[in-house]
Amino acid sequence: MREFRYERADDVDGAVALLAADPDGAFLGGGTNLVDLMKLGVATPDLLVDVRQLTSVEVTGLPDGGLRIGAAVPNADLAADRRVRERFPVLAQALLSGASGQLRNRATTGGNLLQRTRCGYFTDVTKPCNKRAPGSGCGALEGVHRNHAILGQTLDGPGACVATHPSDMAVALVALDAVVQVVGPDGERGIPIRELHRLPDDDPSRDTTLRHGELITAVDVPVLGFASRYRKARERASFAFALVSVAAALRVEDGVVADVRLALGGVAHAPWRATAAEAALRGQPATEEAFGAAADAELAAATPLRDNGFKVPLARNLVVRSLLDLVEVAR
Amino acid sequence: MDTEITLRVDGAAHPLTVDTRTTLLDALRERLRNTSPKKGCDHGQCGACTVLLDGRRVNSCLVLAVTVDDAEVTTSNGLAADGQPHRLHRSFVEHDAFQCGYCTPGQVCSAAGMLAEAQAGWPSHVTADLDAEDVDLTDAEIRERMSGNLCRCAAYANIVPAVAAVAAVEGVRR
Numbered sequence: 370m371r372e373f374r375y376e377r378a379d380d381v382d383g384a385v386a387l388l389a390a391d392p393d394g395a396f397l398g399g400g401t402n403l404v405d406l407m408k409l410g411v412a413t414p415d416l417l418v419d420v421r422q423l424t425s426v427e428v429t430g431l432p433d434g435g436l437r438i439g440a441a442v443p444n445a446d447l448a449a450d451r452r453v454r455e456r457f458p459v460l461a462q463a464l465l466s467g468a469s470g471q472l473r474n475r476a477t478t479g480g481n482l483l484q485r486t487r488c489g490y491f492t493d494v495t496k497p498c499n500k501r502a503p504g505s506g507c508g509a510l511e512g513v514h515r516n517h518a519i520l521g522q523t524l525d526g527p528g529a530c531v532a533t534h535p536s537d538m539a540v541a542l543v544a545l546d547a548v549v550q551v552v553g554p555d556g557e558r559g560i561p562i563r564e565l566h567r568l569p570d571d572d573p574s575r576d577t578t579l580r581h582g583e584l585i586t587a588v589d590v591p592v593l594g595f596a597s598r599y600r601k602a603r604e605r606a607s608f609a610f611a612l613v614s615v616a617a618a619l620r621v622e623d624g625v626v627a628d629v630r631l632a633l634g635g636v637a638h639a640p641w642r643a644t645a646a647e648a649a650l651r652g653q654p655a656t657e658e659a660f661g662a663a664a665d666a667e668l669a670a671a672t673p674l675r676d677n678g679f680k681v682p683l684a685r686n687l688v689v690r691s692l693l694d695l696v697e698v699a700r
Numbered sequence: 701m702d703t704e705i706t707l708r709v710d711g712a713a714h715p716l717t718v719d720t721r722t723t724l725l726d727a728l729r730e731r732l733r734n735t736s737p738k739k740g741c742d743h744g745q746c747g748a749c750t751v752l753l754d755g756r757r758v759n760s761c762l763v764l765a766v767t768v769d770d771a772e773v774t775t776s777n778g779l780a781a782d783g784q785p786h787r788l789h790r791s792f793v794e795h796d797a798f799q800c801g802y803c804t805p806g807q808v809c810s811a812a813g814m815l816a817e818a819q820a821g822w823p824s825h826v827t828a829d830l831d832a833e834d835v836d837l838t839d840a841e842i843r844e845r846m847s848g849n850l851c852r853c854a855a856y857a858n859i860v861p862a863v864a865a866v867a868a869v870e871g872v873r874r
Contacts, residue, residue, distance in 0.1 A: 404762045445822070455831060607843070
């Protein structure tokens, strides 16, 4: 592991100033991903600014019935919060389906959003990876990629990358239209979460649209008001990343889809909001047939790799099953 | 780079000078000679290094020692107050819930943290009713909540009853 300085600031502005002055520095939250990547030699910061005690560990109510989640709220506490369980079951379920009890106790809300891909080429410094070492190539493209992306990848050129975003929580937050509050060297801003995570395009080294020195301070979740749930397929029953996951919310009136939110995990470089499926569903009868057609509309854009074509029907089935579950819940 | 910290472990304070790169696990084992937490994978995947940090279970291999000089660390050793085994220790022995024993201190700390989470009403991935007031630690619940602890001897068949017996005593299993 590279040597690094460890600093604590008195407040958020102080932490931002410390990091802004050091291009090789990083914020440290719970450390469950960053410390691991430092051990592997994938992350090599020369400065860690500990922010876990600077941002809020509270979940507070917003005037509209939504919630403001402090960036330092541990994943475990967020999943257990009664208001989250009642108003946003999709978020509680997503959190509970991720990692282990020990990791959820330490991992923070802000850090969860910023965790890096678990692509085996990214985490092995002896392998080519355009995300870790731009221009070195993508080992996964023709290598082991069973668990890689089927949508929005960059399949050739110096930006080639087929990695997925590993978070479950972020998939739920994307479905919920959350807003990520950040403080940076140029002040505060709120980022709609769909604009936080990037597709690889021509620069897979950048996971997000955050600028260096910007610190996530909170995540706002606006009121939803209808049923939601998270469904995840993985290769073992517990403590595994998603092959494919679905965050869904559905409002049905007189048998017709009045409102719907759909986001997919495990399929792309970013949590994937299924806007084509949502558009195909609004105003349609809430039937298995319509749900399947909507999933097909979304997945028409899929470009699966040699060994991960199974994710296309898996995603379709999970979307259909999740929406059928929500029809049952609403009944 | 060296930093001065004080680690509070199992009720005793230990002033230490540590390289900032030192994990809590390495500080406990290599500096304080507390070999109760074990190094299995060193990547947060096996749970052998589990300790309680201010009462909550964490993977000590992923915690930098410099970040916890204001916290109370409890290892499996520390659960044995006044030299008397904790009821989880006794239950693991009574149920033959280990073979080689390497994962056991982590299993015990994890179970202690998990039982506290259940008493606080926290749901899990397998909890059918997210809004339920109380937790009932069925075998399925115990398996899910203990999934961060691997046992390569596969003593799970006895670990689950060992934890279940204590859960029943503590009122979180019907």
